[in-house]
Amino acid sequence: MIGVGRKARAASLLMAQADTARKDTALLAMADAIEQSASQLVSANSKDLESGARHGLDDALQDRLTLNEQRIAAMAEGLRQIAALTDPVGEISHLAYRPSGIKVGRMRVPLGVIGIIYESRPNVTADAAGLCLKAGNAAILRGGSEALHSNQAISQCIQQGLEKAGLPHDAIQVIETTDRAAVDELLVMKDYVDVIVPRGGKGLIEHVINVSQIPIIKHLHGVCHVYIDDKADIKKAIDIAFNAKTQRYGTCNTMETLLVAQDVAERLLPELAGMYQAEGVELRGCKQTCDIVTGIREASDEDWDTEYLAPILSIRIVTGLDEAIEHIHIHGSNHTDAIVTEDIGRARRFVREVDSSSVMVNASTRFADGYEYGLGAEIGISTDKLHARGPVGLEGLTSQKYVVFGDGHIRQ
């Protein structure tokens, strides 16, 4: 792996100099190659699917692993969209004269070498390669062993794109070993890798946190809340709470716990509970909730800390805003939390006091997403406080250095 790191570092110096047109040429050529290789991709993918079936992968995982025509087209389209995004590299901001006469600004530059560790979904190979490349970085991609053949086939398309644009082929290296030790080696190569982005289940992320000597951009889990205030508009509250849970179950920005102010609980919960149940969502409630919505299971202590990623929702009745914020501080994961209220003072307090990567007023938590925020594609969502927070797009894959322009200026 040291050899991989060394080659990535060397390539990163060339990538940092690559101009926008060259990078976009590579991205568009990759997209073309992926479309033209659709049948090879499907056949490589079928090997992974057969092996998955032999190893007893469950249906959800097999589904994530699957590459079909539609998904292949989406991968190509994703790369074209990245080509269309503004190149962040080289932008100079805050440029201003200082009293000494020097002119000081900040210049956006690539991070260098980015290591991405991910599971099952082979489309991450194309997405991650595209984002890293456009931001002027070199990337080391290590997908799951279950997607090995698919990732190799995508890697060939990536290489065709790099070659066509005259960019170094080490700029994107897809690791072909399925040896788990290779991941651990990658995580300590701090001379060659500038940041690690792990994407996958909690087990993977925790392992990366424990082993890595390199800074990480990550979110561990998403226990997202919607708090329905007693000053909420009931229709908006029902729409948002229903959407935040049921629009998709397996995503990190899906609501897992609904908090309801006690003064509106009786007006609102019976209808909302009926909607959830009609949709097949299992409800677990605090004692008070169970009194209003009969026949549901009482939530355990563990429920309040659980990211279900499934049609299950825990519901707690709180006295008001203070208790809601306290609950989120204790049980939340600093991912995405929303308040539904018509009261501007309470909205203001919620926005200020809830310390999450996205804080929302009268909107569904499902909006926490790079596309919805206008960043274009995202490499992941960060719940860390340093560097990037929330959805991480191209800008999160760059850094800013200071640039100083003088004309013989010396310090007095």
Next chain:
Amino acid sequence: MIGVGRKARAASLLMAQADTARKDTALLAMADAIEQSASQLVSANSKDLESGARHGLDDALQDRLTLNEQRIAAMAEGLRQIAALTDPVGEISHLAYRPSGIKVGRMRVPLGVIGIIYESRPNVTADAAGLCLKAGNAAILRGGSEALHSNQAISQCIQQGLEKAGLPHDAIQVIETTDRAAVDELLVMKDYVDVIVPRGGKGLIEHVINVSQIPIIKHLHGVCHVYIDDKADIKKAIDIAFNAKTQRYGTCNTMETLLVAQDVAERLLPELAGMYQAEGVELRGCKQTCDIVTGIREASDEDWDTEYLAPILSIRIVTGLDEAIEHIHIHGSNHTDAIVTEDIGRARRFVREVDSSSVMVNASTRFADGYEYGLGAEIGISTDKLHARGPVGLEGLTSQKYVVFGDGHIRQ
């Protein structure tokens, strides 16, 4: 130390809500308390100085440790300057409607709890406390054992300021134990501390890097370069190269290696060498340099990687820009590097290709400083790529979260 962490975390929630006027009141009251306690500070400091003398601290360290009237006034003035800076907390930027109808922006928020580990200079206690407080954070300050009495006396002034403003006294905790194990405990309290800022010698920084499980804002060392191009204006080149070395020797932004294009070396080096030698700077040169400047010691391989922090300078003659950039890539520390040239294309290449936290054209490396850049006071200089890079002021002690405003918006 866990108790300290828990108290800091609790205080950080209150600090994040504290309004600007309250924070400024605390800062101004701290400044007043420091001025009014000048005699107590001097007498506490004299205990540290006596103990330092007993333990054989060298003159440079004793000097750094010393608090006199002038330095006490400077500490108070520093706090008043921090009070005068714009409060970064709460600023919302990039607020714009998205096609879905939601309005998305980024809100600047405190980081939370900041742990600062530093050596000798007691003024860091006041500076660091002031910066952390203004940015809405709680701080845990752990100074060197050699400054214990001085730091305790400053801590009392800080507490008076917090009390006067009605802010929690746990917002700034100055650790009073001299037990080194306390530092290591602090470095693994990742549930209670959001970022660690080590300030001190290379030994301290390396120890923190090895032990910390918390993200760090740091620079390890500063091996800064000035490259004099063959298209340089000779007068500017001499002014800048002389200033970058001799304006102060012990600072991290002082030039340690001078690179000179071979075509101008003979015109420039004899005069410049004479100026350095008149100033008492020891010169060490590559073979070619030794041919031009006779009687100086030849630089060893180690010299090119050394941060002297002393009146010593290594000089290397290079063929031109390419070799200069390559030398900086190999031997630099990503801190501050400057080119002297009148050629716009070469300046452009140097700015783009040198991957340092500050890159300069025709200006002395000594400008790399929070005050000179207009940030106000700085908590340190970062040579990391993630989060803050270069001088770290108030903004580097904050983070940005996404805020989303809707009116019942749900995701389709």
